[in-house]
Amino acid sequence: xxxxxxxxxxxxxxxxxxxxxxxxxxxxxxxxxxxxxxxxxxxxxxxxxxxxxxxxxxxxxxxxxxxxxxxxxxxxxxxxxxxxxxxxxxxxxxxxxxxxxxxxxxxxxxxxxxxxxxxxxxxxxxxxxxxxxxxxxxxxxxxxxxxxxxxxxxxxxxxxxxxxxxxxxxxxxxxxxxxxxxxxxxxxxxxxxxxxxxxxxxxxxx
Numbered sequence: 001x002x003x004x005x006x007x008x009x010x011x012x013x014x015x016x017x018x019x020x021x022x023x024x025x026x027x028x029x030x031x032x033x034x035x036x037x038x039x040x041x042x043x044x045x046x047x048x049x050x051x052x053x054x055x056x057x058x059x060x061x062x063x064x065x066x067x068x069x070x071x072x073x074x075x076x077x078x079x080x081x082x083x084x085x086x087x088x089x090x091x092x093x094x095x096x097x098x099x100x101x102x103x104x105x106x107x108x109x110x111x112x113x114x115x116x117x118x119x120x121x122x123x124x125x126x127x128x129x130x131x132x133x134x135x136x137x138x139x140x141x142x143x144x145x146x147x148x149x150x151x152x153x154x155x156x157x158x159x160x161x162x163x164x165x166x167x168x169x170x171x172x173x174x175x176x177x178x179x180x181x182x183x184x185x186x187x188x189x190x191x192x193x194x195x196x197x198x199x200x201x202x203x204x205x206x
Contacts, residue, residue: 085097165187
């Protein structure tokens, strides 16, 4: 009796002669058409993989380009330094003023507004501060100065190093951008003759 069995790998022909069994195995690629089919399958798999890779790469490059564009258009306002200005009043004491120097470190012009600010110098504060302006415009790579009104202190006009605290909250934006914020709380100490050291107690920006 003869029995034929087909599998994925080969077709086996089994011939049984009673005492002896002969197994004949046919190669799974039996013809040129089989090789052609296999080649086309491999090419199809590789082409599909290349398409998926190209699609993912294109998406990533587009996202990087978009992020770079947004970074170029985003305004960046940074605190640069704190200056202390002084003048002697009629009581031979010091009237002192804080100047906050801000810098536009971005690539687009920006407009800023100081929404909140408090200043104390040598324990003194201003009872009713009034401002000529609460903000301004700064070009890329340039600085802007925000001055708090002079505070009358009991500080002697000579031989004294002043200290104090400044806290402010600033909003800024550029044309077509959202509103960003800069918040800072800083202690300062005068180091004669003309240096100011600062210590940030709190800072936050978006």
